[in-house]
Amino acid sequence: MTTSLFSERVDLLDNPTAGRVSFVAHLSNRKARSKYEQLLVEGPQAVRELVRFAPAAVRDVYVDVELVKHHHDLLVEARKITDFVHPCTRQVVNAMSSDAQGICAVANLEQLPIVSAEQFAAPSNELIMVLARIQDPGNAGTMIRVADAFGAQAVYATSGTVDMTSPKVVRASAGSAFHLPIVTGQFSDLVSALRRDGYQVFGTAVQATLTLDELLASRSQSLQGPVALVFGNEARGLAEDERELCDELLSIPMYGEAESLNVATAAAVITSAVARVRHQS
Amino acid sequence: MTTSLFSERVDLLDNPTAGRVSFVAHLSNRKARSKYEQLLVEGPQAVRELVRFAPAAVRDVYVDVELVKHHHDLLVEARKITDFVHPCTRQVVNAMSSDAQGICAVANLEQLPIVSAEQFAAPSNELIMVLARIQDPGNAGTMIRVADAFGAQAVYATSGTVDMTSPKVVRASAGSAFHLPIVTGQFSDLVSALRRDGYQVFGTAVQATLTLDELLASRSQSLQGPVALVFGNEARGLAEDERELCDELLSIPMYGEAESLNVATAAAVITSAVARVRHQS
Incomplete structure (x- = not known):
């Protein structure tokens, strides 16, 4: 794990039943998105385009620590715009989304076009x-x-x-x-x-x-x-x-x-x- | 149920654990298709094209009895080419395929191009x-x-x-x-x-x-x-x-x-x- 990619402000997320994890998972639900005005973005391709084209909207990025090397370039890009790139255990990322391929993000709807x-x-x-x-x-x-x-x-x-x-x-x-x-x-x-x-x-x-x-x-x-x-x-x-x-x-x-x-x-x-x-x- | 659509040679299939049902379901597996040289065809659109374009390949058609009216025209077409259009309970069709939308068929690979x-x-x-x-x-x-x-x-x-x-x-x-x-x-x-x-x-x-x-x-x-x-x-x-x-x-x-x-x-x-x-x- 390349720890220097992460800010000191974030810790490893390792509890798949934590409130934050179920909150992210819950954004697959339309009512939750509408209530919190937040969006779940799954997978490296969509996260990369979010980071590049709507950086102001990015709240948090979650990455499987075992795939940090694999997603290295994307993580470097993400870190330029936010401190909140969180290393997570695989179980945590999977609990957030079954389609994350190791990385997902939460964005503010208001900053999206x-x-x-x-x-x-x-x-x-x-x-x-x-x-x-x-x-x-x-x-x-x-x-x-x-x-x-x-x-x-x-x-x-x-x-x-x-x-x-x-x-x-x-x-x-x-x-x-x-x-x-x-x-x-x-x-x-x-x-x-x-x-x-x-x-x-x-x-x-x-x-x-x-x-x-x-x-x-x-x-x-x-x-x-x-x-x-x-x-x-x-x-x-x-x-x-x-x-x-x-x-x-x-x-x-x-x-x-x-x-x-x-x-x-x-x-x-x-x-x-x-x-x-x-x-x- | 419009019983006249069915041949006297077939009975209502109502046991989702019957051997025939698991055989059909098993055709989602490549090895099984290759071993038995048979193919599973799911849903009204694909079944209709099978019946029209490869009638000689059709072995059996399975339909949810509750949807006989809905699939009436297709069943009439199917009956012109085979006696083996089987009325089934909904559980039986669902056990054969989760994508059948009430109708599926089994065809011989050899008669397909x-x-x-x-x-x-x-x-x-x-x-x-x-x-x-x-x-x-x-x-x-x-x-x-x-x-x-x-x-x-x-x-x-x-x-x-x-x-x-x-x-x-x-x-x-x-x-x-x-x-x-x-x-x-x-x-x-x-x-x-x-x-x-x-x-x-x-x-x-x-x-x-x-x-x-x-x-x-x-x-x-x-x-x-x-x-x-x-x-x-x-x-x-x-x-x-x-x-x-x-x-x-x-x-x-x-x-x-x-x-x-x-x-x-x-x-x-x-x-x-x-x-x-x-x-x-």
Whole structure:
């Protein structure tokens, strides 16, 4: 154990039943996150992005002492921003989270860019992804990562979408949840605001008036402006009233026997294609 | 309960500790699948595709009697091809699989198009996806679904890839595992055979000589011929010797702060873009 990595202000945490340990574990619960306005961040990738992109939000980092060497570079980064990097026994880290891979962190929600629609002004000429009642945290996290990778400037999450502060969402986003603002609100409020701001709002549906390939082939010029891409619930897609609020509905041409794509896959296909057009000009 | 859906040859299965029940559950184990040459197929979507695309492989279908109405159409389809649709108590179905959502099936491996390289002749001018040591069954299944959706004619799985007969792979493929041949073998054998057959083999890597956007912009004509897309292990990507066997390495341009994409997402981005070019001509 490289003790010099740790501040004198912290001791080895070795009691898996201590109050602090169950408090951290309890942050997997939405009500607890909301009550304490704190978030649990699991695994080296998500912790690293938290430390880099939202250092002011970091409260505590917990690391398995047996894995200090393995996480050395990340711990050095973390120590630059906080004294509260705690060495823990493996049992303690495992009691905090079964998905920590030896390291997890607690962050203040208030210092993270997860905001309501009223607090957020959409940038003027950008790409925005809208998650409309996405239920699965793995899908939601993957979609945030896709949005980030292809240059979206914000992710909107409509009411009924899985809680964006869920540790599973953050983990599936591979830390992209800390890279761009996440804006929450009612579908109609979010989409109306986007249209007012000049955004072209494309919904997605299996049955649609326009295919992605047609859009790319004939109307790529129109993709240079502000564009919002809206993806609906896994089982039911976009609801009738949600579709009506979009400017147009897009489908993805498919050539085999598969009837549909997983929503995160669909988001990757459409967002990457739109981003390619926007960056070619 | 709509008893007329069931043959007189079957009785209600109501003993969760019966030998038949533990046999089915045991098929989640690779060794058992290999020993008995049988496969467990979980959930309505995968069972439906099995019944439609590989009817000769179906041995038994098991359904929760309380969900007979819910699965009515699927049961009618299943009954057309087999007498062995068994009504079961909920406990029995749950003991067979925790992911059945009320319905599962057992199929013969031999009647499924999962073949070794020697048994398979690559079609002459097609798109093929190669999974090189993909470890996560969710990723592997999603990639099969992507390959199917974008018109690939086969999926190759190199040694070291997760077992393609795993129930988790089949489930994540949403039944696409029954839509196209899955070919297994050593990386070098599979890729050498593809190149001999005139395939252009594109590997994927974060650091590559060619970006997907460059390929699409300047050399789309070359994508009209036989093309193989190779995706490497989640943690380490393609190994040095695997890269060397590819004609060229491709990367995906990214515009945000995300360092990488999940491999199934990367497969969706590249495969959909290549398919679009092939279908525009």
